[in-house]
Amino acid sequence: LAIVGQLAGGIAHQFNNILNVIIVTADAILVSNPHLDEETKRWLKNIKEEGRRAADLVYRLLDFSRHSLVEKRKIELFSFIKNLEKELREFFPPNVEICIERDQKSEYSIQGDPSLLRQLFLNLASNSKDAMPEGGKFILGLKELTVDEGNMLSFSTLSQGKYIEVKIEDTGIGMDEETKKHALEPFFSTKKKASGLGLSQVHGIVKQHRGIMKLESQPSQGTKVIIYLPEYETKVKNENSSGYKYFC
Missing domain, CATH: 1.10.287 (Helix Hairpins)
Incomplete structure (x- = not known):
């Protein structure tokens, strides 16, 4: 088998x-x-x-x-996303702005499968595209996160250590509470001809990479998916992450 x-x-x-x-x-x-x-x-x-x-x-x-x-290897996520940017710009219509954000860190290395990670971003991009028929903004953000005794209560689902926080956000129609409650279930979809495997598959890919996924959304307020992936280099010095650099 x-x-x-x-x-x-x-x-x-x-x-x-x-x-x-x-x-x-x-x-x-x-x-x-x-x-x-x-x-x-x-x-x-x-x-x-x-x-x-x-x-x-x-x-x-x-x-x-x-x-x-699952064929995992060291991946630098910012470079990975920048290489995917052209495909995303061709995927979205001209009335959708794509913005890539990061904090002051120079590298965001994880251990991952490139094919699965590509599928993750494309699935989320597809959902965002459907949620913004009149246009809007699609945002990809990267930030380093250190979970320790001082902030463990805020990140109770994560063990202590260093993570890369991946934010995927859109300014689309959003979800109500009932839709959000079922959004990660296989074959659940609010679209007539969709398979309902998009977010379910994303969730599965995140778990394969020993990560955690959060979904935030409100009607007319867009949707935000936050993914925490273990950092590859656990001994990299933690840098101050106040502020973002923008690449829109």
């Missing part, structure tokens, strides 16, 4: 990369060519819809292989 899981996961990762290119390209053509005739628009929308349906099958394969296909 483990061998089958590894095979399924390997195929799923490769196929998912192909699907992302197809979906993003179709979306980019639609956004950059508003005067296309209706038939062409319909075909492009069909490409996107069928691509997402295929992506749902990929998610199922990834879930099946989750415990057997």
